Amino acid sequence: MTTPDNEASWDALAGAYQEHVGWPDDELAWGWRTPPEAELGLVSDVVQGATTLVLGCGGGQDLVALARLGAGALTGLDVSSSQLEHARRRLDGAGVAADLVHADAADLDGLDADSFDLVVSVQALNYVDPLDRLFAGVRRVLSPGGTLAFSVMHPAEAATEDAPPWPWTGSYFGEQRDWVWDGLTEDELSFRSWFRSPAAWFTAVTDAGLVVERLLEPAPVPDRRWIERGWLDEDGYAKLDRVPATICLRARRPPGPS
Numbered sequence: 001m002t003t004p005d006n007e008a009s010w011d012a013l014a015g016a017y018q019e020h021v022g023w024p025d026d027e028l029a030w031g032w033r034t035p036p037e038a039e040l041g042l043v044s045d046v047v048q049g050a051t052t053l054v055l056g057c058g059g060g061q062d063l064v065a066l067a068r069l070g071a072g073a074l075t076g077l078d079v080s081s082s083q084l085e086h087a088r089r090r091l092d093g094a095g096v097a098a099d100l101v102h103a104d105a106a107d108l109d110g111l112d113a114d115s116f117d118l119v120v121s122v123q124a125l126n127y128v129d130p131l132d133r134l135f136a137g138v139r140r141v142l143s144p145g146g147t148l149a150f151s152v153m154h155p156a157e158a159a160t161e162d163a164p165p166w167p168w169t170g171s172y173f174g175e176q177r178d179w180v181w182d183g184l185t186e187d188e189l190s191f192r193s194w195f196r197s198p199a200a201w202f203t204a205v206t207d208a209g210l211v212v213e214r215l216l217e218p219a220p221v222p223d224r225r226w227i228e229r230g231w232l233d234e235d236g237y238a239k240l241d242r243v244p245a246t247i248c249l250r251a252r253r254p255p256g257p258s
């Protein structure tokens with residue numbers, strides 16, 4: 001496998017990804033078989049009118065979903081310009097206004113300090129490293145008292161096979177993994193991901209000076225749309241009755257100046 005270049009691979013994958021496995025935008029979906037926002041309530045008490053930044057906004061689905069939940073001014077940031085082109089088309093089609101920023105989530109220097117009430121990320125931070133730069137940037141751009149809410153893939157989901165008896169093929173503690181996205185494009189597109197434990201996410205967020213309010217490993221909900229959308233096959237769906245799919249975390253920047 002060639003050394004992964006996440007930006008180049010997402011640029012090359014974007015078209016097929018949006019066509020064949022695009023994320024839902026009818027609701028804020030945190031992960032496959034993970035309770036949606038209407039059940040989880042990770043941002044529902046803070047989203048109304050909130051100036052909101054989405055890290056790794058992809059094709060814009062999460063921005064559209066947040067607009068429907070009543071978010072205020074929206075900004076989407078992504079490392080892939082192709083994904084951002086899809087986001088622009090989706091936002092225009094949905095009549096949702098948002099600024100789109102081409103940047104790495106680990107380098108938020110181009111955004112103003114204290115400028116967002118809410119920072120959201122859905123299944124994107126597994127691609128971001130290093131965490132100290134990511135969360136130092138998030139703390140800087142959050143307004144005092146502002147909220148960070150994100151979901152990532154659980155390392156137990158990443159380290160187990162999708163076929164019964166769902167054996168472990170990697171270490172729970174492996175964190176960094178290079179892998180190939182099979183089947184969506186003819187090219188072999190490789191990615192570098194970091195599958196961190198709930199404790200590692202908690203520690204990184206806390207070390208940045210944010211206060212963790214909720215850390216969740218939600219039990220699966222029955223939702224066969226994840227099979228229909230092409231994210232899971234029957235075996236992968238059944239695995240999630242045994243293995244957590246998603247980590248969700250919510251934290252707050254303490255009130256008061258930095």
Ligand SMILES: C[S@@+](CC[C@H](N)C(=O)[O-])C[C@H]1O[C@@H](n2cnc3c(N)ncnc32)[C@H](O)[C@@H]1O
Pocket residue numbers: 006010022023055056057058059061062077078079080083103104105106122123124127128129
């Ligand atoms: C799985 S998608 C998440 C977006 C949406 N929730 C979805 O599932 O389609 C991951 C997104 O993160 C973006 N991404 C990967 N690495 C990134 C980085 N270092 N900084 C910002 N965005 C990144 C990718 O380009 C991609 O659009």
